[in-house]
Amino acid sequence: MRHTRQKNSTMRHDDTANGITANEEAAPPLRRRRAQIRESNEAQLLACAEEVFAEKGLEGASTAMIAERAGLPKANLHYYFPTKLALYRRVLEDLFEDWHRAADTFECSDDPVEAIGGYVRAKMELSRRRPLGSKVWASEIIHGAHHMQDILNERVKPWLDTRVTVIEGWIARGLLAQVEPDTFMFMIWAITQHYADFDAQIRALKGKRALTRRAFDEQTEEVVRLVIRACGAVSPRCGQ
Amino acid sequence: MRHTRQKNSTMRHDDTANGITANEEAAPPLRRRRAQIRESNEAQLLACAEEVFAEKGLEGASTAMIAERAGLPKANLHYYFPTKLALYRRVLEDLFEDWHRAADTFECSDDPVEAIGGYVRAKMELSRRRPLGSKVWASEIIHGAHHMQDILNERVKPWLDTRVTVIEGWIARGLLAQVEPDTFMFMIWAITQHYADFDAQIRALKGKRALTRRAFDEQTEEVVRLVIRACGAVSPRCGQ
DNA sequence: GTCTATAGACGGATAGAC
């Protein structure tokens, strides 16, 4: 994600050279290019911010370090994001979008084995693909969740409520043991996110290197087995 | 834990008044009293440090705020703990001691249901009794565990290795399903610590108030049931 | 041992030239 940038971008000189005559077919209009620059710089900053926030925490991260990794002067960071907190919130919102995509794999399916297994796999995959984001998210909650109360109340809570209902339905139909739905969901979150958030501990205890893709897939399947056994899920078709 | 302190302590005046004649039976010797003051101030500072580190993180916490909560001037904090990092490390070490006491309830017993159940209960109780400490611990690991590599390598790893062996023994004797011992232990850690570390999220999703003692005990038993089912533990005496 | 005052470094944010 580290990114060095040439000091005198010729692209930017072209922008001003084209000036008002830029509205031709060949060259995209000035406004469009400006938007592209903005988009690219913002994305770059968001990605680097996620890194630094994960490594150092909200207070430990400095805008100077984030800007440096993005290959921009600190002042530019403040041009795109007025305050450090605004940048942090954008990172959290981006993370929620990813969380939400994984969450929707918890289909309100007939088959709890399929639905729960699929959800656990999606959460594990998210932990594998974006471990730094998971750390930012976890750290925010640990330190009080002050900057994501709105996300929790307006986005996560409704989602959780619907899944609790689904789980209660499965229990009523005898497809699941009599688990507390909340506790069960928390267990899924806890174990799947553990692999991203606590990887420094896992590496210290089980060997320095990060898991290979293959090893991670095996881990995933073991977690799925543990979770399915924990809730005693059975498929509605085959009696087992 | 907040603590205001009278500016002109008469106790301290007595210290100097007694001076050299203090070596009598009635009054404890000066050196002894000094030691008591040190002990009391250090304990106070450690407790307040745990609070502030949990709330704000390592970098977000300021020595000024920790000292203020302990009712001491900032300079006194630096008298007892030379640097903020030294104070932080002491907090981590204290936390490990508590962790270790809970860990030893994982008896190398014959009965996995008893041993695992007892361990889960001890970990849940630790989360209930010292949630702020759990957050400091978790935050430290999330941000790279840079200040506890020694604890992880020299203290936690040996402990984990022995328990893995015990679990493998139970599996070999047919008292446990064929779980991956590591994954299973991580699951126990993840779910039990979740109740301390992520309580801000739990409160946001399930109601503002913290759990009552009774509700927490019920939670604990539900977690025990989930964990026991997950590993398929059976008692060696009764075939179930 | 206690406490005031302050040194010295760093961080977030901005002014203003280009």
Added chain:
DNA sequence: GTCTATCCGTCTATAGAC
């Protein structure tokens, strides 16, 4: 839109009187 220089606040740590 970019970037240098800088303001101003806060932070850790310490000096030195009591």
